[in-house]
Amino acid sequence: MSQVDLSVKIGKLTLKNPVLLASGTVGYGNEISNFTDLSRIGAIITKSVSLKPRIGNPPQRIVETPSGMLNAIGLANVGLEKFIEEKIPYLEKVNSTLICNIAASSIEEYVECTKTLDSQTAIKGFEINVSCPNVKDGGLEFGNNISVVGKITEKVREVTDKTIIIKLSPNVSRISDFAKVAKEEGADAVSAINTLVGTSFNIFTKKPKIFNVTGGLSGPAIKPVALAKVLEISRNVDIPIIGIGGIMDWKDAAEFMIAGATAFQIGTVNFINPRAGLEISEGLENYCAQMKLDKISELTASYLI
Ligand SMILES: Cc1cc2nc3c(=O)[nH]c(=O)nc-3n(C[C@H](O)[C@H](O)[C@H](O)COP(=O)(O)O)c2cc1C
Numbered sequence: 001m002s003q004v005d006l007s008v009k010i011g012k013l014t015l016k017n018p019v020l021l022a023s024g025t026v027g028y029g030n031e032i033s034n035f036t037d038l039s040r041i042g043a044i045i046t047k048s049v050s051l052k053p054r055i056g057n058p059p060q061r062i063v064e065t066p067s068g069m070l071n072a073i074g075l076a077n078v079g080l081e082k083f084i085e086e087k088i089p090y091l092e093k094v095n096s097t098l099i100c101n102i103a104a105s106s107i108e109e110y111v112e113c114t115k116t117l118d119s120q121t122a123i124k125g126f127e128i129n130v131s132c133p134n135v136k137d138g139g140l141e142f143g144n145n146i147s148v149v150g151k152i153t154e155k156v157r158e159v160t161d162k163t164i165i166i167k168l169s170p171n172v173s174r175i176s177d178f179a180k181v182a183k184e185e186g187a188d189a190v191s192a193i194n195t196l197v198g199t200s201f202n203i204f205t206k207k208p209k210i211f212n213v214t215g216g217l218s219g220p221a222i223k224p225v226a227l228a229k230v231l232e233i234s235r236n237v238d239i240p241i242i243g244i245g246g247i248m249d250w251k252d253a254a255e256f257m258i259a260g261a262t263a264f265q266i267g268t269v270n271f272i273n274p275r276a277g278l279e280i281s282e283g284l285e286n287y288c289a290q291m292k293l294d295k296i297s298e299l300t301a302s303y304l305i
Pocket of ligand 1: 023024219244245265267
C-alpha cells in the first residue's frame with residue numbers, strides 16, 4: 001500500500017487529490033456518474049451557469065480536429081434557478097468537492113450569480129469563467145481586458161468568502177498579467193487555460209464546419225501551449241494554478257504539476273474515457289512512490305530550468 005499524500009490545497013479548500021473534472025465536459029456530474037466513481041475525484045466543476053437559461057448556439061457545435069476538438073456550444077445551460085432546484089440536490093449527495101463555474105454577460109450578472117449561489121452549502125468554491133470564446137456577449141472580451149478581469153474579481157470577492165478561481169483565457173499576449181490582477185483583487189487561484197480560438201472548413205461546401213464559424217480548441221493539440229502558459233504564470237505570480245489543456249493521462253498531469261500547477265482539470269478526455277480521472281489519480285500515486293515523494297504537492301513547480 002502506497003503512503004503518498006495526494007491532497008492539495010486551493011485557497012480555503014483541501015482536495016483529496018489534484019484531479020478536477022473540467023467545466024462543460026461532465027455536465028452537472030450526473031451524466032458521467034454511471035461510468036465512474038465521482039467520490040474518488042478531487043473536485044467536480046459544473047457546466048458554466050448563467051443567470052437565465054441559455055440555449056447556446058445552433059448545431060454544428062462540435063467538430064473533431066487533429067489531436068483535439070473544436071466546440072462552440074455557446075454556454076448552453078439550465079440557468080441559475082433550475083441549477084439550484086434540479087442539479088444541486090444530486091450534486092449534494094456526491095462525496096466530492098463541488099465547484100460551480102459561472103459565466104455572465106455583465107459584471108452585475110457575475111455578482112448576482114455568485115451571491116445567490118453563496119448560500120448553497122454544497123458549493124465549496126466558484127470558478128469564474130471570464131474566458132469563453134464562443135459567445136458574442138461578453139466571454140472573450142472580458143477575458144481579454146485586464147481591467148475588466150480585475151473588476152469582476154474584485155466585485156465577486158465582495159460577495160463570497162468561498163474559494164474563487166478565475167479561469168483565464170489563453171487568447172491574450174501575457175497571461176501572467178491577468179493572473180497578477182486576479183491575485184491583487186482577491187482571487188484564491190487561477191485556472192489556465194480555457195480553449196484556444198480555432199476554426200475548420202469543409203473544402204467542398206467551402207463553409208465553416210462549425211455554425212458559429214469559430215470554436216474553442218481543446219484536447220492534446222493544446223497541451224504544449226497550456227503548459228507554457230502555466231509555466232509563465234508560475235514564474236511570475238505567486239498564486240495557486242489549476243492547469244488545464246489536453247491532459248489525457250497521468251504523465252500529462254505530472255507535467256502540468258512540474259510546470260507549476262497545484263492541481264489540474266481534465267476535459268476532452270472525459271468524452272473518450274470517463275474513468276480517466278480515476279486512472280490518472282492511480283497513475284500519479286504510483287509515480288510519486290517511484291519518485292520517492294511523500295506528498296504530491298512537492299511536485300508543484302519542481303521544474304529545473
Ligand atoms: C464541449 C466543451 C464544453 C465546454 N464548456 C465549458 C464551459 O461551459 N465553461 C468553461 O469554463 N469551460 C468550458 N470548456 C472548456 C474546458 O473546461 C477546458 O478548459 C478545455 O476543454 C481545455 O481542457 P481539455 O483540453 O482537457 O479539454 C468546454 C470544453 C468543451 C470541450
